[in-house]
Amino acid sequence: MDYIESKRRNDFTRKIALAAGATALFIFMLKWSSDISVSTKFSTHEPGVTHVLVTGGAGYIGSHAVLRLLKDSYRVTIVDNLSRGNMGAVKILQELHPEPGRLQFIYADLGDAAAVNKVFAENAFDAVMHFAAVAYVGESTAEPLRYYHNITSNTLLIVKTMAAHNVKTLIYSSTCATYGEPDKMPITEDTPQVPINPYGKAKKMAEDIILDFSKTSDMAVMILRYFNVIGSDPEGRLGEAPRPELRDQGRISGACFDAARGIIPGLKIRGTDYKTPDGTCVRDYIDVTDLIDAHVKALAHARPGKVGIYNVGTGRGSSVKEFVEACKKATGVNIKVEFLSRRPGDYAEVYSDPSKIKNELNWTAKYTNLEESLSIAWRWQKAHINGYDN
Template identity: 90%
Template sequence: MDFVETKRRSNVSRKLLLAAGITALFLFMLTKSPSTTASIKFSRHEPGVTHVLVTGGAGYIGSHAVLRLLKDSYRVTIVDNLSRGNMGAVKILQQLYPEPGRLQFIYADLGDASAVNRIFSQNAFDAVIHFAAVAYVGESTAEPLRYYHNITSNTLIIVKAMAAHGVKKLIYSSTCATYGEPEKMPITEDTPQVPINPYGKAKKMSEDIIFDLSKTSSDMAVMILRYFNVIGSDPEGRLGEAPRPELREQGRISGACFDAARGIIPGLKVRGTDYKTPDGTCVRDYIDVTDLIDAHVKALAHAKPGKVGIYNVGTGKGSSVKEFVEACKKATGVNIKVDYLSRRPGDYAEVYSDPSKIRSELNWTARYTNLEESLSIAWRWQKAHINGYNN
């Protein structure tokens, strides 16, 4: 009996040793796998590498920002719930930069405070660029509570997570809609903020939250960029604008022009022809997305602890909607049908920027200032992606 028992114990010991060996080998292989190596890189600060959290990085503007950051050797984490963003854009970015530790995508809703806190706990962020937001003026007047929740409440969750986890650099994507309808043009950073629609109001509330946080944190570095009407796309044709079909009515005028040129919609609807402008249509400052992203990268590089920088990002000149439509016709080569309708609630007559402050302090100047050229670049992407990123 003693011999049998001893033999049984010996077999059990060998099995335990074998199991332990297999487990150790598995763990060793796991730690050497690319995915684990990458996750370790994202979870640790690394000298010489800046890890940027880009909220809304699957969206039109956010994806272009991620592309530029990756090109400039930043480490990037995208957080997006894909309600307005596009996974197709993320896949293209992943294909362009497949190396471990360069880019990761996290599917999450910024309204979920526990999820946001977990993301900050598991990643070593050096900075946050906060793009994520619903962003249509007309929609905001129809669904104001949605806008206050998505923009203001979600921004509060983000900055609380930053404060809790010691992330001290924030670049905030704001808007000229916070100014409302100023009495004189051009708009400077000192122009009073009197927003007239829920979108602008929600963004201004978010700015106020960020201001107040910065007052309690002497080493917080903040840049707030108030930008104007965004157009264009990546000059190399890798990314573009592909809003969901149900949002076409709410989207940017450039998207509507392209849809009309492609025959997706029968024509273009221009809302408002009785404004106090030279031709009766709204006047806007159209900023190319490539220039806009360049401003964000410069803001990230110039952000200083204890400082809040506020900058208008625009070309400094206004173009009317009628002028925009004519440029779009030339860019697409299509004689787009135009229907002129009554004003859209929440719109304002004339808005264009004075970009002298960002030019003098960040050495930034818009380069893509020709409407037809910017629209031509975007049109090439549209023609090559008939179904958006689903091609």
């Protein structure tokens, strides 16, 4: 009797184990097949769907580009090493578009040839928007080799890998810093490029690489040279959150907001003896929403074997002092201002002539009121005291 009872117990236990194993295998297969399905969407070309690789898509400008591309029904892959980007921005984008095959994030360094080749080998890209770059003028003068490696060398690797994997469309995020300090304003696309700092030089070298290669291929190339970026997503989903250690290097808008929030004691204006109406630098401030609209229009107008080069700005310059006054009004804080000597590598006056991009791509800046753009960005800052850590 004990033997029979023991046998029954063993048979029952074996059945339970088999059932559990079968269930586990079923769950694994279900998950595996689901992963394969999602993976296949990114690894195969799908009629009617444009798959865009966005390098630096976790950064300030790149994340706003991803937001717009997803809104416009593009498939997007972000590649970022998070040295300057924010995983918090990626998580927000993933939450907004959780549908399979819409958005994926790949952690990779664009200086790693094997990693970059793997990204291209495992995904079917139709176009690349190349934002990834270190982008501070002052930092570039202190660490020039870092800038030539990160901007010029990495761009060379991207273009080589695109060619190897037959990816035919490149939208390149460049800068007005390639022009240096021209003799006359406004800056047109024909203004001589004579950069005066390693940031501008590295970007110009990257442009030269792209342009020289385009002469030997049928790649569709759009180079956007944009001016000083401000603002944030009008719906408050994304914003600018530079790392604390980069605050001294960052954009003036970030410094203004830090001063308004009391994170720093006040705002430091570097240079008051330039040959401008009030002695401070004059810049063309372009809202990030307008900037991304220009990128999307450039992508839509990209054609095989054609190269488009465009300035992206408002066509109007504002001085640093004017900017600070607008920031005071936007934040409602009487920001303390300290005047210091010039920053190495800076130039007195830069603003664009955006007529070419208007005529050829039907693009015009819409967010041209400094106070309004800063007010939108300030709302995000107040709601995200610790950046994306909130």
